Amino acid sequence: MRQFVLLTAVVQIVSSTGFATVIDYYRFENNLIDSGTGAHNATVLAGSPTFSSSAPAATIPQTGQSDTKSLSMATADALLFSYAFPFDSLTNATLEFYVDPAPVSSEQDLFWTTTGGGDQNRFNIGINTSGSLFMDYRDNSGNPGVLHLSLGSAAGSITANQWNFVAIVKSGISYSIYVNNLAPVTTVDSSPNLPTSTGWTINGRATEQPSSCCQFSGLIDEVRISDQALSPSQFLNSSPSSIPEPASLALLSLGLSMLVAKRLVSRRR
Numbered sequence: 540m541r542q543f544v545l546l547t548a549v550v551q552i553v554s555s556t557g558f559a560t561v562i563d564y565y566r567f568e569n570n571l572i573d574s575g576t577g578a579h580n581a582t583v584l585a586g587s588p589t590f591s592s593s594a595p596a597a598t599i600p601q602t603g604q605s606d607t608k609s610l611s612m613a614t615a616d617a618l619l620f621s622y623a624f625p626f627d628s629l630t631n632a633t634l635e636f637y638v639d640p641a642p643v644s645s646e647q648d649l650f651w652t653t654t655g656g657g658d659q660n661r662f663n664i665g666i667n668t669s670g671s672l673f674m675d676y677r678d679n680s681g682n683p684g685v686l687h688l689s690l691g692s693a694a695g696s697i698t699a700n701q702w703n704f705v706a707i708v709k710s711g712i713s714y715s716i717y718v719n720n721l722a723p724v725t726t727v728d729s730s731p732n733l734p735t736s737t738g739w740t741i742n743g744r745a746t747e748q749p750s751s752c753c754q755f756s757g758l759i760d761e762v763r764i765s766d767q768a769l770s771p772s773q774f775l776n777s778s779p780s781s782i783p784e785p786a787s788l789a790l791l792s793l794g795l796s797m798l799v800a801k802r803l804v805s806r807r808r
Contacts, residue, residue: 587616600775622737632765635765650662712728742755
């Protein structure tokens, strides 16, 4: 009986290791509902975003959920999220999304993560003129705030008029950008002073700064935010693996070793 209890505990530990909580997940299946644990539904900030029948895949590889719609945005359209952008407050987090930009000939600031005026206290995640996915952030020290982080994927990694997958992983003060199946680009935030905004936007720079220089036009889908630094095997564009993570294997090995040792001791008595 004791051996059974020990084995059960090991299995429970292994099964709980490495699983992130999806705190916010916007699937854009004809609605702006957040299906994550945060339940922070989006609202329209500007314009009239619509839904398109174009989707990255019929089924999302990681979750097995069907995908039939995406969010279609013109340069005048924007969404509002009335809570702090998770990179502001979480030590570890992952932002994933699919994007199909109409052009890549001009800068497009896709995630403008403040509802305050000016160029401060925000992350900015977008596409630049070289077809690179970029991210930077400014603190709340002035207008503009001090630039603490600047990170970009390889030129040409984002292609216009087709679906591209993006994952941005925050692990402490380290940030990595994954685009499609390319190798990640990583940098360290050597002097962190994170934004403190209480709201964020998709395509909201023109409304909130305001500055209409850099608005997005195209499709976006499956915006998912998790509370851990995910590995590529956990991304939405990856099929789930039945092979345990190394840490889980180590725990399982340790637990089984303890069980075998206990059985040997019992036999000698």
